[in-house]
Amino acid sequence: MEHTTQHSAAPAPNPGVVVGIDVSKDRLDVAILPGGEAFFVKRDAEGLDALAARLRPLAPEAVALEATGGYETVVAATLGAAGLPVVIVNPAQVRSFGRALGQRAKTDPIDARLIAQFTAMTRPEVRPLPDEATQRLADLVARRRQIIAMIVAERQRQKRFTGRKPTPDRLQKSITRLLEALERELSEVDADIDTDIRGSSAWREKENLLASVPGVGSTIARTLIAEMPELGTLDRRQIAALAGLAPWTRQSGQWKGRSFIGGGRAPIRAALHMGAITAARHNPALKTFRDRLLAAGKPKMVALVAVARKLLTILNAIIRTGKPWDAKPA
Incomplete structure (x- = not known):
């Protein structure tokens, strides 16, 4: 059952622990410093929940993501709503930092580690989100998941009807109309999340x-x-x-x-x-x-x-x- 998760207060930041996240369309590559632990999760609701649960006990002083043109906003919203200190960093600066270190390879784990190294060295200012902003992001993320669950359910119904004889045209049209409405609603919620994150203290x-x-x-x-x-x-x-x-x-x-x-x-x-x-x-x-x-x-x-x-x-x-x-x- 979908619900809005109420998060307890985040632990006090642990100085020196920094997380770098390389965001792509389908997955998140994560690197944690010190120690160099690296892993990945899917960029979906379950993956984000698992990531937040894994990072919160570490109490990192910063969780850094590159600005990737949109894929990072839901990630930042979810982690910010979980009380984690999210900061969006400039990809051009990260790349320049990597060149200064002599890193040439282009693999996701190296990129995640590079983001963590850049953040640990440059210490970009991390300003916690106000409580009301955190709650709004939590509500928006929860609503987004509800809409996605409804879209998945309707598509499954649509698939069951495909190929049936006789074809239930009225039902198919009803499902199509509902899917179109849900897709519009999802776009609006995504736009709200994007606006909130870009206007938040996380977006530096x-x-x-x-x-x-x-x-x-x-x-x-x-x-x-x-x-x-x-x-x-x-x-x-x-x-x-x-x-x-x-x-x-x-x-x-x-x-x-x-x-x-x-x-x-x-x-x-x-x-x-x-x-x-x-x-x-x-x-x-x-x-x-x-x-x-x-x-x-x-x-x-x-x-x-x-x-x-x-x-x-x-x-x-x-x-x-x-x-x-x-x-x-x-």
Whole structure:
């Protein structure tokens, strides 16, 4: 029977014990330091429960996962809900660390151990999830498992009906409709888990990269992470259009009007507007960019929108490359 597990308080962290987890679609490779213990579990509900039960008595000071593009969020949510100190690390930094150690082999156990070694050496900040966030993640993970169990049951029923003579069309259609509804619900729950993890204190990689830019604080960084998962995957024109910062011109026949911005995602545009105001004062590169526009006769609001667009372009490039702000002129 599916239920929400109530976890007791996690044991006090054991200094020196670090866990590295390499996440793939179907499995989790795990390495524990010190000692070098390595094992793997399936990336499903049973595997995650077994992993949490195995790690909790160790009371690790950090359980580190690489940002893998989505597969890590349910893992992080499950382990975080179990009271484990989860931290998401930057894969580019882990790879650079590995090259510095002279590691060239590409096998999952080595990757898991490398993540653990990187975490033990660099000591990324681990901030425990608040109790309410932990409980919400536990509830979301439990609901996800319930939905998956219902999907599995309906698919088994669908399979039993396949090939029967006469074919029970009404039942098949009913099962198909229910499966479609359950798949939609699963997608929504997955999106909620993804948003919660990316906005949580466990998600350090993107937040730290974004906040490296003067003018971008944690609120703006977390808004971008939650509201614009495409950041780093699109070119500068596409990302500006997505935020509603790409200029467009009113035009009718021979008449061509002023350029405007609009559409896109209002929360992102509002966050970037506030970031642009701060950056135009405290970010030397963007202040120079704004002053150059004003000197050319651009209205203040037009210049501010251009700064917001430039700021978004910089942030997009930072996430794409995995490299923090380096203060080069804009």
